[in-house]
Amino acid sequence: MLKRYLLAPGPTPVPPEALLAMARPVVHHRTPAFSELFRSAAEESRVLFGTAEPVMLLACTGTGAMEAAVTNTLSAGDRVIVVSGGKFGQRWADIARAYRLEVVIIEVEWGEAVDPGRVAEELDRHPDTRGVLVQHSETSTTVLHPVEKLAELTRERDCLLIVDGISSVGVIDSRMDEVGIDVLVTASQKALMLPPGLALVALSEKAWTFNASSTLPRHYFDLAKERDSVEKHTSAYTPAVALITGLAVVYEMIREAGGWQESYRRHRILAEATRKGVEAMGLSLLAPRSPSPAATGAWVPRGIDGGELTTHLREVMGVTVAGGQGKLAGKIVRLAHIGYADSFDVITGLSAVEMALAALGSDVELGRGPAAAQAVLLDMYRKA
């Protein structure tokens, strides 16, 4: 028997409470009972985002909402600056180019966060820029970008800050309105602990004014139409009934566990413990300077093939972690600590990586990674 552990940064494990709720017979969506469920899920989503604006629930994965963020705020020929320091940064550029925008790329070394000074320079060089597109947490490189600093740059300009928060919302406080994020996107299969297929997106007051004059083509992803529907506690088309039912359960679980601040604290500690563990087993962190609290990346030691390592972990040991994407393929391993994750997922992940390295012939001393993590995690369990 191979027991399976899912420790990849999406899709993430789904708690049994949500699975059971989603297994119930599908209810019709144009009913008072579902409207109430939709209303409460949409309302709690505003708390999660930190916005007074409506949060729209779309039946698609995160990329659909990223595309909607672009098509609902910009017009053909508009100039945008894309922070590209990983696979998801590249995705922003791909979407923007598909819609014939003028794309200025800021290439960031994979594993590094963008220097806000470089964004400021490009904004000064191109004062007509209408959008800065960035990931809050660049999952492919396990980097956290300085979104607050970027918001200081876009706030006073005629330019939107469009943020992919797919692996940051629920992990770190978004505070959308306070920070000055203009479009914020997330998806169900990361910190929201649900299967893939539901995306959440909100526009700031400023972004809605861009929406009013934006001319890019759109039909299914027409956010003005969705906003009108949200006000009526529904979506424009058939909502993802099961996923929204699951979302309501997840929100209830988060509330019972002490709320979002407690979720952010848990992610901070799990990330810290994972980093300490990875370093204690002699691996180097991929993003030592600005690590994401969603997942931790480490360079695979010399002589070990990262692809072989992750395959061995998954097929022989039952532990699914992520490897590298794009130019990091085969070179890194990523351990997620996002969503339905706790101390013992961290210990399992570190222990499994250590054992897999040993099994593949690497010179590791067993137990050092988990021990270093335990030392960090123990604080959460001390007698009051």
Ligand SMILES: *Cc1c(COP(=O)(O)O)cnc(C)c1O
């Ligand atoms: C997971 C992830 C996505 C994924 O998009 P999907 O369309 O849901 O596959 C996009 N951006 C980031 C930062 C992610 O972590």
